Amino acid sequence: MASASTANRWLRPEVYPLFAAVGVAVGICGFQLVRNICINPEVRVSKEGRSAGVLENYAEGEKYAEHGLRKFLRTRAPEIMPSINRFFADPK
Template structure:
């Protein structure tokens, strides 16, 4: 019984599905760990929860303005700029 279910799910056609689900679980896990560890609005310790609402704007700014957001802020929202400019810019 177990070998028939193994043969059903471990076919080469199913590998992309496993990869897509694995990437999605990885992204969700990364975001969960990121929020638990460095988000200023998430408080796991009892002492931090007892503090109530804090006005820690500097820490919130540091969390929201991460490296990737700073990197893409002044860039054009294009995936392939050279191909886009080849087809849209007049010569």
């Protein structure tokens, strides 16, 4: 009986946006975790990699930091909604 009331409390249509927001946040955290474990040059999972100590691999670090999304956004104007900004800022 208690599980039915819990399901009725949390599985309402009003709660779906909360589930979506939490799901997106968990997805972003999971993506960043996997990205760091797999391709970050400073993270070494294997024992051989950890025994190497501090590596001077600046080229690999630069490649990791300057990923494709950052390169794409560097050429764009720092605006969230450019069409609305132009509508209110540009004189007619």
